[in-house]
Amino acid sequence: MEDTDDRNPDVGVHALIFETPNLLGERAAQAYTDSARWFPDMADDIPLTALCLAGEVGEAANLIKKVARGTHTWEEVFHLLTSEIVDVQTYLFQLMGQLSRMAEAEGSKWTWDELYDLKRAYNEERFGRGSQSAD
Numbered sequence: 001m002e003d004t005d006d007r008n009p010d011v012g013v014h015a016l017i018f019e020t021p022n023l024l025g026e027r028a029a030q031a032y033t034d035s036a037r038w039f040p041d042m043a044d045d046i047p048l049t050a051l052c053l054a055g056e057v058g059e060a061a062n063l064i065k066k067v068a069r070g071t072h073t074w075e076e077v078f079h080l081l082t083s084e085i086v087d088v089q090t091y092l093f094q095l096m097g098q099l100s101r102m103a104e105a106e107g108s109k110w111t112w113d114e115l116y117d118l119k120r121a122y123n124e125e126r127f128g129r130g131s132q133s134a135d
Contacts, residue, residue, distance in 0.1 A: 024096065024112035031090055032097025046098050053091035060084040 036043035063081045066072040096112055103110070 022111040022113040024093075024116060025100065027089075027093045028096035028100055028112060030097075031093035032101065035094050035097075044098055044101070046095065049091055049095045049098060053088065053095060056084060056087040056091055060088060 032043065042048055060081060063072075063077040063084060067074055067077055100112070
């Protein structure tokens with residue numbers, strides 16, 4: 001794997017964080033790289049990232065609330081809501097990148113795709129049967 005990021009050759013986040021390429025890991029590395037470039041003093045600030053994530057989730061939830069109470073339609077909030085969801089993703093990927101760097105520093109070997117697959121399998125076992133009657 002290359003030592004640099006094509007978007008920013010000065011930051012070798014991909015080489016630092018991930019041994020094997022994976023979709024979620026690539027997004028996490030990209031978000032971390034962007035944050036390190038845009039806000040170098042805050043790139044590793046996990047509490048700040050968590051607060052930013054919570055704020056964006058709140059903004060998305062507020063739009064959904066407006067539809068639920070009947071003051072707006074889905075059509076009216078659609079573009080704003082999709083924008084807020086992308087903001088949520090961005091901060092979530094940033095947080096994943098920060099945690100990946102911590103794990104790499106401790107010598108942990110896993111990928112976000114592996115963790116997702118494990119969690120999905122657990123949830124499938126737990127909830128995948130759907131509602132079952134007592135007959």
